[in-house]
Amino acid sequence: MTVSDDERLARAMLSYLAEPGDGLLGRLVAHTGPLGALEVVRSGRPPAGLVGRERDERRLAERLAGWQVRLPTADPEADLFVCERLGGRMICPGDPEWPTQLDDLGHKTPYALWLRGPGDLRYGCLRSVAVVGARAATDYGKRVSSELAAELTDRGWTVVSGGALGIDAAAHRGALAADGPTVAVLASGIDVAYPPRNEVLLAEIAQRALLISEWPPGTTPTRLRFLVRNRVIAALTRATVVVEADLRSGSLNTAKYARQMNRPVLAVPGPVTSLMSRGCHKWLRENLATCAATAAEIIESAGRIGADLAPEQRGPILPRDHLDPESLLVLDAVPGRTGAGPAQIAVAAGIDINTARSRLSLLSAAGFVERCEQGWRLPRKRKQKEAS
Numbered sequence: 001m002t003v004s005d006d007e008r009l010a011r012a013m014l015s016y017l018a019e020p021g022d023g024l025l026g027r028l029v030a031h032t033g034p035l036g037a038l039e040v041v042r043s044g045r046p047p048a049g050l051v052g053r054e055r056d057e058r059r060l061a062e063r064l065a066g067w068q069v070r071l072p073t074a075d076p077e078a079d080l081f082v083c084e085r086l087g088g089r090m091i092c093p094g095d096p097e098w099p100t101q102l103d104d105l106g107h108k109t110p111y112a113l114w115l116r117g118p119g120d121l122r123y124g125c126l127r128s129v130a131v132v133g134a135r136a137a138t139d140y141g142k143r144v145s146s147e148l149a150a151e152l153t154d155r156g157w158t159v160v161s162g163g164a165l166g167i168d169a170a171a172h173r174g175a176l177a178a179d180g181p182t183v184a185v186l187a188s189g190i191d192v193a194y195p196p197r198n199e200v201l202l203a204e205i206a207q208r209a210l211l212i213s214e215w216p217p218g219t220t221p222t223r224l225r226f227l228v229r230n231r232v233i234a235a236l237t238r239a240t241v242v243v244e245a246d247l248r249s250g251s252l253n254t255a256k257y258a259r260q261m262n263r264p265v266l267a268v269p270g271p272v273t274s275l276m277s278r279g280c281h282k283w284l285r286e287n288l289a290t291c292a293a294t295a296a297e298i299i300e301s302a303g304r305i306g307a308d309l310a311p312e313q314r315g316p317i318l319p320r321d322h323l324d325p326e327s328l329l330v331l332d333a334v335p336g337r338t339g340a341g342p343a344q345i346a347v348a349a350g351i352d353i354n355t356a357r358s359r360l361s362l363l364s365a366a367g368f369v370e371r372c373e374q375g376w377r378l379p380r381k382r383k384q385k386e387a388s
Contacts, residue, residue, distance in 0.1 A: 003094045010034040011092050011112040012076035012216065017041060017067040018111070020214035021228045024056075024063050026107030034111070041067045079216040086191055086217065087206075088116035099125045102235050104261045110214045110232060116190040119210030124181050125236045128158040129302050130258070132233065132251040133167025133243035134276045141167055141244035141276060144268055146174030148241065151295035153180020157302075160185065160237050162229065163202055163211070165195055167243045167251070172205060182209045185233045187225040189217040227253055234258040239302035241266045241292055245279030252279050255289065264301040266292035320368070326351060330359040331368055339374030 011034045018025045028037045031050055040046055044064050046057075083090055091097045092112050099122045102109050115121060131149055133141060149159040149171040159175040161168040163184035175182035182205060186194070190211045193199035205211055213219070214229065227250060234240055234257035242265070245251045255265045267289035270277025283289040292298050320331065326349075333348035334340065340348075346356035360376055363369045370379045 003092045007034050008090065008092055008112075009076050009080075010038045012079055012090055013038060013074050014041075014111045015114075015214060016074050016076065016079065016216050017070045018063075019225075019228065020110055021108045021231060022063065023107040024060050025067075025111070026109060029111065030107065040064070042071065044068060076216075079218075082191070082217040083114055083116075086116055088114060088190055088217075090114050091121070097122045099236055101125065102232070105231060105235050108231060112214070114190050114213045114216060115210060116206045116212075117210035118208070119181055119183065121183070121210060121212065121236075124158040124183060124210065125160070127156060127303075128160050128183070128237045129298055130160045130233045130237040130240040130254060131167070131171035131243060132161055132230075132240065132254050134245055134249050134251065135164050135166040135168075136276065137166035137170065137244050138270075138274060138276050140270060140274070141268075142170040145170040145243045146177070148243070148268075148292075148295050148298065149174030149182070150178035150180070152298065153178045153182070155295060155299060157299065158183060160233055162187070162226070162233060162254075163194075163198060163205070164226075165197060169198055169201055171243075172201060172209075176204060176208060183236070184209075184211050185229050185236070186211060186213040187215075187221040187229045189213055189215050189219040191217045192220055194221050226250060230254040231257040234263060235261060237263070237302075239264040239266060239298060241268065241298055242280055242283070242289065243268045244270060244274075244276040246275055247279050247282065249279050252283070255283065259288065265289045266298055266301055268292050319366075323368075326355060327359045327363060330356055331363055334360075334363075334369050334376050334378055336378045339372040339377040341375035345376060 014034060014037060027050060028040060032040060032047060041064060046060050080090060090112050097120060129152055131145055133145060145167045152159055153175045158181040159171050160183045161171045163186055172182050172184060184202065184205050188194045190213050193202050202211065230253045234254050240255050240258040240263060242251050242255050258265050267280035267283050269284065269291060270280060284291055290301060329349040329351060330345060333345045342357050342360060343353055346353045349356060360369060369376050
């Protein structure tokens with residue numbers, strides 16, 4: 001589907017007039033198209049049958065009045081010009097770069113997205129993971145976030161986060177350090193560096209990866225805009241990983257959006273004494289999230305069923321692991337200091353004397369036991385090794 005210039009201009013204007021995630025405007029766009037929706041805003045007359053209940057009609061009237069307040073200052077041509085001067089672009093549903101998984105947001109699908117950077121959004125998000133967490137992150141959380149992001153990008157996955165302080169910044173830096181793709185979803189315009197402390201980081205992402213926003217250039221962030229943009233982070237990605245989060249962390253808001261869209265949610269456990277991990281532990285305890293300790297485990301949840309399985313984690317394999325049950329009984333019955341005869345060992349192991357003798361011979365040949373004056377004992381080197 002080709003997006004006409006008029007439709008692109010209408011979507012640019014709608015992204016200025018209305019806050020993203022407004023379900024009523026989403027329904028209006030779905031009902032009349034972006035050009036029709038813009039005409040409704042200008043006229044203040046909603047089409048018949050858009051909403052059925054009186055309460056919804058009142059809400060729509062209030063929304064129309066609010067959108068009309070911004071009409072005199074709307075200048076979509078200027079917004080598109082500024083975006084182009086920044087080396088950016090605006091994409092709409094129907095464009096080749098538009099990620100179709102955003103359609104899972106239904107009527108809360110973005111009207112348009114403003115992009116800045118060389119990355120391809122649609123291609124990059126085919127295999128993508130959201131790594132989010134607390135702004136007031138601990139050193140542990142930032143280290144885990146950075147290492148997970150670096151390993152994910154090494155394995156061909158794009159790391160998506162919100163460009164904020166703490167876990168978000170660590171995830172972006174980890175991906176960039178591994179020379180991998182990353183996407184920062186902003187709550188401001190693509191030309192507004194927020195938080196200011198991340199100005200250098202965001203500039204590097206714009207140069208090497210991708211910044212995206214639902215708001216036109218020049219838009220400043222608000223508290224609600226951070227919460228609204230979280231749904232885009234969840235919708236763009238195959239899974240959401242929460243590295244650190246307190247009980248009321250905004251990153252859990254991203255996780256809730258992911259669950260609503262039936263996307264996997266994973267949480268990284270932290271120290272039980274850490275306030276910044278209380279939200280993660282609560283979600284794990286209530287089976288709302290899966291425990292994530294490695295990038296391989298994350299990929300197993302986010303990847304193709306049966307094709308991206310994480311290797312089973314095991315402890316070291318010891319030589320005695322290969323012994324049969326009777327040999328293990330005999331080995332456990334052999335003393336470590338003073339020796340014992342086959343009869344004593346048989347009684348201690350609870351087996352007959354002939355079986356004890358045959359197993360002792362096999363264990364001796366394999367170096368598990370040695371002869372001494374009193375009979376059989378564990379080798380001294382083996383004893384010292386096990387003691388250490």
